[in-house]
Amino acid sequence: METFWRFWRNARNWVCWPDIRGETRFIIVMGMTGSGKTTFISQLTDQKAEIRVGHSLASSTAETSRYRVSGLKGEDIYLVDTPGFDDTKQSDLDILRTITDELAQLWHFKKCLVGVIFLHRITDVRLTSSAVKNMTVLQKLCGSENYGRIALATTMWKMAPGEEEEEAAEQRQNELEEYWKEMFGERSLIMRHKANTRESALEVVQGLRGRVQDTDTQRSLQIQRELCDEERKLEDTDAGHYVHFGLLKPVEQREMAELQKKIKDEGTRLGETELEAKKSEVRPGLKVQEFAGKEKARAGA
Ligand SMILES: Nc1nc2c(ncn2[C@@H]2O[C@H](COP(=O)(O)OP(=O)(O)OP(=O)(O)O)[C@@H](O)[C@H]2O)c(=O)[nH]1
Numbered sequence: 001m002e003t004f005w006r007f008w009r010n011a012r013n014w015v016c017w018p019d020i021r022g023e024t025r026f027i028i029v030m031g032m033t034g035s036g037k038t039t040f041i042s043q044l045t046d047q048k049a050e051i052r053v054g055h056s057l058a059s060s061t062a063e064t065s066r067y068r069v070s071g072l073k074g075e076d077i078y079l080v081d082t083p084g085f086d087d088t089k090q091s092d093l094d095i096l097r098t099i100t101d102e103l104a105q106l107w108h109f110k111k112c113l114v115g116v117i118f119l120h121r122i123t124d125v126r127l128t129s130s131a132v133k134n135m136t137v138l139q140k141l142c143g144s145e146n147y148g149r150i151a152l153a154t155t156m157w158k159m160a161p162g163e164e165e166e167e168a169a170e171q172r173q174n175e176l177e178e179y180w181k182e183m184f185g186e187r188s189l190i191m192r193h194k195a196n197t198r199e200s201a202l203e204v205v206q207g208l209r210g211r212v213q214d215t216d217t218q219r220s221l222q223i224q225r226e227l228c229d230e231e232r233k234l235e236d237t238d239a240g241h242y243v244h245f246g247l248l249k250p251v252e253q254r255e256m257a258e259l260q261k262k263i264k265d266e267g268t269r270l271g272e273t274e275l276e277a278k279k280s281e282v283r284p285g286l287k288v289q290e291f292a293g294k295e296k297a298r299a300g301a
């Protein structure tokens with residue numbers, strides 16, 4: 001029922017928004033909380049009054065919102081702001097649901113999705129588990145066939161002033177690029193959003209727009225295929241499975257993965273029963289995760 005109401009709310013949102021014509025293109029902006037997603041979008045849109053950059057320690061963006069890139073000739077591009085995982089106010093599952101709802105809507109209403117811009121702070125001196133989680137979810141949402149529709153860009157270069165800091169930041173960028181190339185197989189666009197200006201942000205948007213063919217935009221992302229075409233529940237998608245079960249012990253994760261593979265390979269009812277049994281076995285772990293998320297939200301409220 002909840003899913004129905006969420007879907008209806010979003011559907012009404014599309015219908016009641018006359019600005020969005022059939023040829024409008026969309027780009028999703030993702031990244032860790034505080035990576036500068038909203039700031040990046042605010043540099044490109046005239047909808048300044050609606051947009052809220054977060055200057056406090058708490059996560060800022062809780063919902064997805066669409067903003068039109070201003071000043072583009074002959075083309076309508078909307079950027080979709082999203083919350084980042086490891087938010088201080090919501091659980092990862094809620095965030096995933098928010099993002100996947102938007103992606104499902106785009107596919108359902110046949111909107112043209114160019115791809116995803118993923119932002120990462122160059123000032124982060126370690127690749128934290130949170131950063132890895134955000135990138136892994138990105139992989140699983142898109143699917144390897146769509147890695148060419150991803151732009152990976154670093155932000156916050158201005159916070160590394162001075163020759164030494166700049167050099168250290170360049171060194172991190174090189175390491176990060178190696179890591180990204182391993183994860184995304186050299187197909188994604190890698191950029192520096194260095195100047196933190198409209199021009200620099202526009203370069204990233206146009207860089208991605210320029211390399212994605214219209215035929216590519218007609219292909220579903222992995223999560224769109226899983227949710228809309230295969231009608232899977234979120235927890236049974238690759239990304240959902242990762243966020244749901246990512247915190248389980250490795251042995252439990254392996255058992256779950258083996259059972260899922262068995263179902264896929266053999267399509268057996270037995271495999272499904274076993275999977276359900278395994279899910280109830282690990283459910284207490286999931287409950288702890290959900291509870292922790294809700295507690296976090298309560299503390300932030
Ligand atoms: N120096 C510098 N500061 C930035 C940059 N991008 C964002 N900031 C600052 O970083 C803080 C967080 O920026 P946001 O744009 O709200 O980050 P976000 O990714 O949208 O964060 P959530 O909504 O919480 O997920 C704000 O104080 C921004 O002014 C950048 O490129 N350079």
Ligand SMILES: [Mg+2]
Binds near residue numbers: 037039053054060081
């Ligand atoms: Mg934000």
